[in-house]
Amino acid sequence: MTQRLTLRRPDDWHVHLRDGPMLAAVAGYTARQFARAIVMPNLSPPITTVAAAETYRDRILAALPEGHGFTPLMTCYLTDDADPQEIVRGFEAGVFAACKLYPANATTNSAHGVTDLRAIRPVLEAMQRAGMPLLIHGEVTDVTVDIFDREAVFIDRTLTGLVRDFPELRIVLEHITTAEAAAFVTAAGPHVAATITPQHLHINRNALFAGGLRPHAYCLPVAKRERHRLAVRAAAVSGSPKFFLGTDSAPHTIEAKQSACGCAGIFNAPYALESYAAVFDEEGALDRLEAFASLSGPAFYGLPVNQGTITLERAPTVVPERLGSGNTSLIPFHAGEQLEWRLVG
Numbered sequence: 438m439t440q441r442l443t444l445r446r447p448d449d450w451h452v453h454l455r456d457g458p459m460l461a462a463v464a465g466y467t468a469r470q471f472a473r474a475i476v477m478p479n480l481s482p483p484i485t486t487v488a489a490a491e492t493y494r495d496r497i498l499a500a501l502p503e504g505h506g507f508t509p510l511m512t513c514y515l516t517d518d519a520d521p522q523e524i525v526r527g528f529e530a531g532v533f534a535a536c537k538l539y540p541a542n543a544t545t546n547s548a549h550g551v552t553d554l555r556a557i558r559p560v561l562e563a564m565q566r567a568g569m570p571l572l573i574h575g576e577v578t579d580v581t582v583d584i585f586d587r588e589a590v591f592i593d594r595t596l597t598g599l600v601r602d603f604p605e606l607r608i609v610l611e612h613i614t615t616a617e618a619a620a621f622v623t624a625a626g627p628h629v630a631a632t633i634t635p636q637h638l639h640i641n642r643n644a645l646f647a648g649g650l651r652p653h654a655y656c657l658p659v660a661k662r663e664r665h666r667l668a669v670r671a672a673a674v675s676g677s678p679k680f681f682l683g684t685d686s687a688p689h690t691i692e693a694k695q696s697a698c699g700c701a702g703i704f705n706a707p708y709a710l711e712s713y714a715a716v717f718d719e720e721g722a723l724d725r726l727e728a729f730a731s732l733s734g735p736a737f738y739g740l741p742v743n744q745g746t747i748t749l750e751r752a753p754t755v756v757p758e759r760l761g762s763g764n765t766s767l768i769p770f771h772a773g774e775q776l777e778w779r780l781v782g
């Protein structure tokens with residue numbers, strides 16, 4: 438049995454670091470586990486300009502402890518009136534690593550998202566020419582579509598056409614949750630990839646209702662049936678460079694989660710690597726964790742792999758019931774559970 442695992446320093450290709458006191462509370466957890474992270478722009482108001490991304494990046498760096506060695510990779514939130522020039526200028530200046538497409542009202546802080554892809558065709562054309570990645574929250578917002586089908590329907594109604602019309606556009610289907618998404622990405626060309634969260638590898642939709650309503654298991658896209666979890670797991674451990682790590686760590690205050698209308702989002706940053714390691718271990722695929730966590734993401738984004746390594750040790754780790762204090766007290770993913778791996782440095 439493998440007892441120690443040393444990997445190139447990994448990156449998180451999808452994280453919500455928030456702003457203000459919540460940023461201060463959570464940034465260190467991500468910086469402790471990852472060298473770089475793609476930081477989601479769904480603040481209120483969203484990050485839509487180069488200037489806003491630069492000042493947000495400064496606030497992230499200011500929230501980190503001395504000597505953190507962490508690089509936030511900033512993203513631009515697409516709206517119907519997104520400006521292709523501003524976006525490409527930000528990409529070429531090294532401020533924007535990618536653009537994020539939220540279908541309007543699909544998820545947290547997506548009210549300003551795109552209502553009709555036709556509105557952003559000039560942006561997509563400019564991104565395709567520049568080689569700038571498009572990151573997609575892939576769910577339809579049509580309320581007549583069952584919530585558990587919204588990802589699969591998005592693939593049929595939107596993504597298939599997008600990939601056909603923009604064959605050179607680099608696309609990441611974020612936080613995939615279905616067998617359909619895994620199959621679509623596998624079958625698509627090398628410009629199409631996907632990120633996978635820890636929660637969608639660990640839980641199926643039963644977790645939302647285990648003995649009662651479980652707000653801390655609620656995120657979007659919502660966890661699906663077991664057969665989908667198994668398909669997403671198979672994709673993650675397949676060794677395919679199209680599937681890589683993106684935690685989608687999405688902290689909300691306890692009050693916002695434990696509410697009559699609770700927010701979507703699972704806070705998984707503190708034990709993300711331990712959580713992924715558990716999955717790769719259970720699947721007999723620990724030898725593929727490095728590709729998933731540290732190699733395939735940089736390859737897709739055209740960035741160098743990180744210098745240095747991290748080490749995971751087989752040792753029981755009990756995840757606390759709660760982290761932090763006051764207004765930024767948070768319930769982490771796996772709260773109160775034991776994971777069999779520990780990040781030792």
Ligand SMILES: NC(=O)N[C@@H](CC(=O)O)C(=O)O
Binds near residue numbers: 545546702
């Ligand atoms: N994943 C979530 O459930 N929530 C995210 C938004 C998102 O990534 O869709 C958030 O910002 O809270």
Ligand SMILES: [Zn+2]
Binds near residue numbers: 544574611612657658
């Ligand atoms: Zn999302």
Ligand SMILES: [Zn+2]
Binds near residue numbers: 452453477685687
């Ligand atoms: Zn997200």
